[in-house]
Structures are given as C-alpha cells and as structure tokens.
Amino acid sequence: MTTQVAPEIPSAPAELKFGRTVDRSLVHRAAVSEVFVTDIQPLAAKKVRTAVQLPLTHGYYSDHVQRPAVYDALLLLESGRQAAIAGSHAHIGLSQGTTMIVDTFRLDLHGLKELMIGPEPGRLRIDTDYIGNPTRRGRYRKGKVAQRYFIEDTHVGEHEMDVLFLNEHENDVLRHAQRGTPAPLTSDFSDHGPGADAGRQVAPELVGRGNPLNVVLSRAGTTDRSVTADVTPRFDNRALFDHVYDHLPAMTLVEAARQLSLLAVGEPGTTYALGFEARFSRFAELDEVVRAEAPLVRPGGGRGEIPVRFLQGDAEIAQVTVTVVSGSEL
Template sequence: MTTQTAEKSAVPEIRDIDYGRTVERSLAHRSAISEVFVTDVRTLRPMAVTAGIHLPLTHLYYSDHTQRPKLHDPLLFLEAGRQVSIVGSHVHVGIPIETVAIVNTFQFAMRNLHALEIGADFGPPRIDTDFFGAPARHSRRFRKGRLVQRIFMGDVHVGDHSMDVLFLKKHENEILRHAQRGTPAPLSSEFGEHAGLPATGRVDPELVGRDNPLNVVLAEPVVTDESVTALVVPRFDNPALFDHAYDHLPAMTLVEAARQAAVFSAGAAGRPAGRPPLPMYAAGYEAEFYRFAELDVPLTVTADRVAPGAARHTIRLRFRQGPEEIAALTVTVVDTSRMPDREESP
C-alpha cells in the first residue's frame, strides 16, 4: 500500500481562534444552538476571513452513517462552510443580517480522507474564506457574490468549496417567489411530517447509508438498467434539515437527496445478492439550482446507474417537479472499504 504525505496548508496558522463556544445563532441563520457549527470568525485581510468550526461527535443527522471507517460527514463541512460564509458576510463584509442569500451554484470536494476519520487527531478544524464581489455603484448594496473556501484539519488540507450567491431583500425574495408560483408559497410549518406526500414506501435506511429512518429522504425507487428514480420526501420534523420554517425545500435537503440517490445507485451496483450495500462515502458535489423546490408539488430525483467494480463513481442527478428540471447535481462517491491510509483526492 502506497503512503503519501498529506498536503500542508500554505496559510499561516491562526493561533488565537476561539473554539470555546459557538457564535450567536442568529448570525448563522439558525434557530437551534445545536445546529450552529461556527465557533469564531477572524479577519485575515480585506474580504477574507478564517473561522474555527465545531464538529459534533454525536448528532442525530451528521453522525448517522453506516460506512466504515467512520468519517466526519462531508455535508457537516458543507453546512459549516455555509455558516462561515453567512457570519463572515454579515460581520466582516457588511451585508445586512436580514438579507436573503440564494445559492445558484456550488462546488465542493473532500480530499485526504484519512484525516477525516473520527478520533484521528490532526488538529482543530478551520475554514479559510475569500469573498469576491463589489457593491452596486448607486445603492452600495451587494447584489451577488462568490466565495472560495479551503477546509483544514490542523495543517492538513481536507476540502475545497466555492459558491455563487444572489443577495435579495426580504420583499424582493417574496416578489420572486410569487412570480414563480403565481400564488403565495406555503411554509413547511403548515404541513405535517411529509407535506401530504407518501410516508410509505420509503427506502430502507441501509440502502442509503443510514441507520435512522428519520434521515431517509427517498421513497418509492424505480430502478432500470440506466437510472434510479425516487420521490424526495424529507421528514419536516427532522431538525437538521428543517431548523426553522421554510417556504421551499432548502438546497441542503436537495443535496442530501442527491447523496442518498448516488449512494443507492453506487452501493447497489456492487452489492452481491442478499448482502448489504457497499460502504459509499459521498466526497464530492457540484450543483446548479434553477428554481425553488416547492413544498406542495411532488419532487423526483433521477440518478444514473453505474457499473460495478470501481472504487470511485461520479454520478449525475436531476431533480424535477412536473415538467420542470429545477436542479442538477453531480456526486462523487468513494468505496471506503478500499480507501488507502493516505490519499490526495482531487
């Protein structure tokens, strides 16, 4: 087995980052303290910050995975990065806290997966962020922006994230939502657990790498030689996916559905008859969002099927509501049972 040296950070270590507590939850746009993962944000230079993050070891959602070795959830880093971008934009860039940020695209990839193993001691996690964009000449408002993040465990570079965002005032967002729907959008708090969609026919948790049925977001899968298509039916009482009331399915819920569909497709491809699926870890994501995912319209996700045998698969997924394709993602999954001790994943 080949052993490679882990990549080291080119950024000087910030020794005074506070890891003692998380930031005020409103700064991260969270309602529950347990869903805040940013501990401190400090300025590196104009339009650039570094942040400490907290990685909970026991969490209803982020700790619920069956693959071994047990690694930190990539979507925990993605959510932490999202929160760092929110806190940093408010405190260090000057974007008002009531601003609505709409994600258009993002790219996210984990590397050096050995440093993500729970219990390994590579040093405290942090995220370095560069913000790009300029306020409009007359209003001095930021209308859109881009951020680029590098994620570290101690000095080991473990991930990269970039995101393009549109900034709206609250009333502008309401006008946009009404224009797309033609009617006011309902809130997730107005529904029961499942928004009136089928609660039966949910995928078995082990087929999507989960133990807890609460975290399963797919139902009624249809498998062909070319694809896997399933209904997206998240539980609205899942506090990690629905920390507060939404008038749409948030982007992170669609990302979870894409992950589960990709794990289902790749795990099934290599599963002998009567055996559990392979331990797939979804390490990379690329996403484009075209429309809001409505709460009151059936949503499907379709994942390409993959051939068995490979240790890594890149899977294309498409989300549709009625005749509209509302989002497209690519997910890269890795068979962790064949993961080397050291690796430099792109």
C-alpha cells in the first residue's frame, strides 16, 4: 500500500526519553499501568516519533505458553494505537474527548527473531504519519495513520489504520443510528456479557494462555472444515476493558481471532501470531452473543493466514485475518 509521507523537518529530533510514561489521558487509558508511551516528538507538520517501553512482564501481554517468549503482536498493536492517539492530541490538534474509530487496519511484523524478549524492557520507536485533510473549519474527520516500528535500531514492522475521528455527540448519534436504542455499558453487566458459561469456556492451554482470565472464547466446536466459538471475554480483564465500554472493543475481537486461529491450527504451544488485517463494519454489541468462525487448518509449520469472521445475529460485523507462524522460525 502506497502512502504519502509528510516532509521531514530540517532539524534533527531530540533523543527519545524512556524514563516515564505520558499522561494517561493522551492514550485514552484509565490505569497508568496500561500506558506504554513514554515520549512524543514532532518530526513534521503531520508526522511524529513516539517512544514506547515494552514491559518484560504483564498480566495479559505476557500470558503465553509459547517458548521462547517474544513480544506479543497485540502489545505492538496496542502500542501503535497509543502512539497514534497520543500524537494526534499532542501535535496534530485533536481535542480531548475525540474518539478514534478504526474502520480497517493492517499490522505486519517481519519475524519472530526481531521480537525476542531480552533481559531489559524493550525500547520501541514508532514513526507515525497522519494522512488526510482537515475540513474548512480545520477539523480532521477521517484519515489514515501509517506507522513504522523499530526495536532499538531494527525495523520490525509496519502498521496502518483507516480511522474516523468523532466527538462525543457524534459517537452517540452513530451508536443510536445503528442500534435504534441506547447501548448498554459493560458496567451494566457482571463479569461477562450474555452467553457466557464458565463451564463451557475454552481451556487456556488450547488457545496459548495460562490464565483463564485471558481466555475470550467459549462453546467452541469443530467440524471437518471449520472451528467456531462464542466471544465471551471477562469484563473484569482490565487489559481488554481498561474503562467502561458500550461495545466489545476492536482489540477484544483481534484477541478472539488469534485464539480461534490457534484452535484452528491445533498447535498452540508452537504457533505464534505475527500479523493481522482487519475490517470492522459494525460495533460488536454487548447485549447479543458474538460468534466467530474460521476454517480448520492442518498443522504444517511455516507461515499461513487464517481468516476469521465475526457474526452477531445474522450479520457479519467484522473480519480479522491472522498471520500465524511456527516457532521453528526461531
């Protein structure tokens, strides 16, 4: 995909700082512990450079059975989201209270070796270009975010998003237009939404997890061609639900896609997710069960792509294609 890059500023940027995180409001997080961005610097009119410290241990992003351990692809995805929204507030002029709605995204990570976890927290640099034009009133309504990832000085991947920028009123209007009724909140439920059944939750080891809190699938079933499951995350998982939501956030669907992909491959201990390509057509509502389905894959090592569809009622609400790779690459 070709993107237009903003011109570089003539002066060299200052050295990035990794000593402390930015204000949590810049990345739309309630908990400081869920903030990974440590510095933001402008490079051009619509380009910023961001520092991210990748944690060595985290209750969600480090909870994987695959060995050797590598940085979680979803951690890098979340880092890109935080870098994009922080840069848009700090240097692009988006006001606080603006919501960034992702229509599509693509994350390509180059390989597992570049993501190996060392003895110290990882230093991730993200260069972000904002591509789009403001309205006559100077406000951005939609655009593209293009990012390049570097761990230390090694280029490890790219990330692109097509996004809408909505204020609180516009977001409320959109939600009501799609539903016709006010949307419930995660705070209206107990630990789960509808359809959850602790007795039918997928065993953590089958989806590459150790902690049942991080399992987002239940009622899994297989045929000779496909695997299906209900998406039933725990609302008290604060990595996925850091604050109150009126829908299942995109990251939860991506996690569900990864877990279903590991079920489809059948080798969760040696299979890693290395990339995602997603399209979201509707919000995943909280008050109706979301079903995920993917083709069954024969284990064979190497790389592969597994398309996952998400349905609510009779409507497809999202597609996430997961790039999986065998640990034999290491």
